[in-house]
Amino acid sequence: MLLLAIALYFLLACMVGWLLFFPAGRTLAMGALGRLEARLAAWLASLARWRLPAMRAASATAAPLRAATHHVGRHYLLWLAGLALLAVPPALVFMTGGRSMLDGYAVSTREANPQVAALLHGEQLAPPAALPPDVFTTAEVVQERPMLQSASRNWDLLDAEFTQRLLLVFKIMKEQHGYEMAILEGYRSPERQDALARMGGHVTNARAGQSWHQHGLAADCAFLRNGKLVISEKDPWAMRGYELYGQVAESVGLTWGGRWKMMDFGHTELRVPGVMQRERRGAREAG
Numbered sequence: 001m002l003l004l005a006i007a008l009y010f011l012l013a014c015m016v017g018w019l020l021f022f023p024a025g026r027t028l029a030m031g032a033l034g035r036l037e038a039r040l041a042a043w044l045a046s047l048a049r050w051r052l053p054a055m056r057a058a059s060a061t062a063a064p065l066r067a068a069t070h071h072v073g074r075h076y077l078l079w080l081a082g083l084a085l086l087a088v089p090p091a092l093v094f095m096t097g098g099r100s101m102l103d104g105y106a107v108s109t110r111e112a113n114p115q116v117a118a119l120l121h122g123e124q125l126a127p128p129a130a131l132p133p134d135v136f137t138t139a140e141v142v143q144e145r146p147m148l149q150s151a152s153r154n155w156d157l158l159d160a161e162f163t164q165r166l167l168l169v170f171k172i173m174k175e176q177h178g179y180e181m182a183i184l185e186g187y188r189s190p191e192r193q194d195a196l197a198r199m200g201g202h203v204t205n206a207r208a209g210q211s212w213h214q215h216g217l218a219a220d221c222a223f224l225r226n227g228k229l230v231i232s233e234k235d236p237w238a239m240r241g242y243e244l245y246g247q248v249a250e251s252v253g254l255t256w257g258g259r260w261k262m263m264d265f266g267h268t269e270l271r272v273p274g275v276m277q278r279e280r281r282g283a284r285e286a287g
Contacts, residue, residue, distance in 0.1 A: 125167035127155035131182055135229055144231040145220075146203075147196065151185035158186045158216040162270040165252045166219055169268070172248050179241045180224040184231075184266065188213035205262065218269035221245070233265055242266065 135141075136148050155163055166183075173179040188196075190208030197207045204211070212218035222231045223241050230238045242265035246256040249268045257264030 125164060125171060127163070127167065128170070128182075131224075135182075135227070136184070138228065141229050141231060145184060146199070147192075148184060150192075152187045152189075153183050154186065155183070158219065159270065159272075162217050162219075162254075165254055165270060166221075166249075166268065168252055169245065169248050169254070170221075173241070173245060177241070177244050177248075179244065181221050181245070182224050182229060184220040184222055184229075185213070186219045187216045188218075190214055201262070212269040212271065212275075215272075215275050217272060217275065218267065220264070220266045221268070222266050231266070239265075 130153065133149070136151075141148060158166075170181045173181050188211065193204070193206065193208045193211050193214060196204050208214065222229050223238055224230070225237070230241075233239050233242065242258060245268075246258045246265070249256045254268040254270055257267030257269075
């Protein structure tokens with residue numbers, strides 16, 4: 001569908017350009033309109049000779065049609081511009097696939113699959129047992145995620161619906177793909193968010209009030225292998241896990257950071273309508 005829309009829009013642009021910038025094209029188009037008008041007039045005249053009431057009525061429409069044709073001929077540039085303006089919006093809709101072109105705070109419109117719907121209305125999944133603190137202090141972890149030791153991994157501070165969706169992702173990743181997952185960081189205070197932002201864009205570009213972490217609607221996760229955290233995307237096993245993780249997370253209605261310009265493969269969030277708007281409104285009122 002996208003390729004067809006691009007092809008049709010390209011043909012329309014070529015036709016409009018040909019008529020606008022090439023006199024021969026305009027002459028050919030006007031000649032075709034003239035021939036069409038002559039044929040229509042002759043046809044209506046032949047019908048009128050039968051003197052049937054309906055035919056006389058049809059003949060009476062010839063004058064308005066001729067006037068309309070002459071009007072189009074005299075103002076063809078305006079008509080072409082109008083057609084182009086009418087064609088551009090639907091072409092853009094087709095070319096963008098109907099996706100929202102809003103910024104990163106747009107609300108996800110992905111529909112939850114039946115498994116998610118059943119989960120949210122049925123049995124609630126329980127968070128896994130907390131991992132020993134030293135799991136988060138290995139050399140690899142510290143290199144990949146500075147300040148992780150002080151991060152919050154308290155599931156109780158997360159939004160209840162987000163928690164259930166993320167736990168479902170963990171369940172699917174383990175049962176269907178063999179990956180055991182662990183949460184690295186969930187809720188993040190505004191002070192911690194600003195501290196991470198001061199470390200530079202390679203850590204985060206979001207300041208306090210600009211992250212779903214502050215609302216308990218986001219989490220950073222990684223994989224457990226032989227009791228150790230594996231975070232680095234340089235590990236082929238982990239990179240394959242992140243790809244699967246992104247697919248599963250999106251299937252349950254979460255937004256995956258692996259699709260962002262500054263990719264964050266372990267990050268998922270649940271975008272709830274109005275949350276960020278309230279945050280920005282509160283910041284303006286406080287200021």
